[in-house]
Amino acid sequence: MTFRARREKLRAILNGTRCIRPGSVYDAISMRIAADLGFELGMFGGSVASLAVLGDPDVALITLTELAEQVRRMSRASALPFLVDADHGYGNALNVRRTVQELETAGAAGLTIEDTLLPPAFGEPRTQLISLEEGVGKMKAALDGRGDPSLVILGRTGAVSITSLDDAIARAKAYEATGVDGLFFTGIKTRSELDAIAAATSLPIVLGGAPEEMSDLDYLASRRVRIALQGHAPIAAATQAVYDTLKALHEGTSPKQLKGLASGELTARITREVEVKARSRDMLGLKS
Template identity: 55%
Template sequence: MRWKARREAARAVLEGTACIHPASVHDPVSVRIAEGLGFELGMFAGSVGSLTVLGAPDLIVLTLTEFAEQSLRINRAASRLPLVVDADHGYGNALNVMRTVEELEIAGVSAMSIEDTELPNPYGTSKPRLITLDEGVGKIRAALAARQDKGLSIFARTGAVSVNGLEDALVRAKAYCKTGADGLFLTGVTKRAELDAIAEVATIPIILGTLSPEITDRDYLASRGVRIALQGHLPFQAAIQALHATMKALRDGVAPKDVGGMPDAALGKAVTREADYAAWAKGYLGA
């Protein structure tokens, strides 16, 4: 299976002793850049998927099919980089979660998270809410049952710390660890006391979806069982700014040769694999 080595590499991160920062990727070019820079993992978030595919905010208007297709494009373009994806709430109930796992496994992802947030936001609500613990556990159990390749990692994700408080987060953490999930994905944790408390009860590796100035030290994070810590999704935001600045300069009459911020030719050729295509053309087309 072409994805086997990548899934093994992702599991090696989880089973290691260090905390790593994944590269936030969103398309073939971004994942090739991440590979070239030596990142251990790529991370494709649901929020970034919505921005990339639809140009829409993270309101769960992206469909599973669209998310899986973009995941496949990213994986197909990569040579070796394992891809972790945020599969949101699994696009529905536990049966939908099973379908989500099936599609994303086929798309080549190495690990995915399923969260216990009630999504999309119900009518008349303005703040996030969580599904019941029983339903959350059921979703993770369904995800684990649905995977065909046991090398695929499944993370149980919860934002309970910021939504319901630390006490509920501890209850959920204990329950999710007992499901057989491969990792506990936490959002909303901003204080060492919060992470310390959860680390005390967690029996599986921790993934942090949010960082604060108080919990950025990677040695400290590693000592608490954190193996993956996201740093946000700055690359996509930077791409928005670069596109805007370039288009505005051209619209304002700046000559193309005077527009700054362009990549050098070597980088452009590397991320598009120009040398490979040239070799293929020579070998198979007689060009």
């Protein structure tokens, strides 16, 4: 499947009437598992990118090159369309333009550009935002950097929980006016906040983590929420599994006594062993 076909699938989700849950993905294997299980979309978050690539917390240490290389590996492994958290675009508006170019050629179906001040300012413990004007400039730069018009670009803000609901609405309306394809919100805690945002804007909405009272997909769909994230449990589960397995081995457990390991059948399916053997027969003359 071409990159454009993947991007058109994401656009169909945004232009539809349902609200879906994406699968949190972070590497080639998680991409294939999400696709095999039937997820329509993957989400590659900034925090999991930092964990998967650096083993570091989400404090804006990962570089654009490192992120783009991981996106490229994931794109190669599966045709599942996925949305990439591009953070603040790795700098000012000109850096944002470069970020879009790199992630587009790496195969992302869509990406988010946020207005958080990153990296954090010296001596400031609270999350801060860039000005609305600078945020608008970044959205314009993202659109200018797009070569494939089917690439989805989402303007993202966490202003609801950082400054105010009114500021979040003002930013959303300004970003919408630049021509972005959708709006991504984090920090929304109540239905009344989402209702106000939906009433003030017209673009499809992507929602970050939200409380239980906002888990009703029908309600979310009625407020134009087309994608609702559920956090990043898969990488947390993988971390625990690796920890438990290594701990057991270190304490003397025999490999044959380990529990919870992937079966040979599952491993073969995820690694596409049948297809690889077929290519080996056809292209290398190998007999299996």
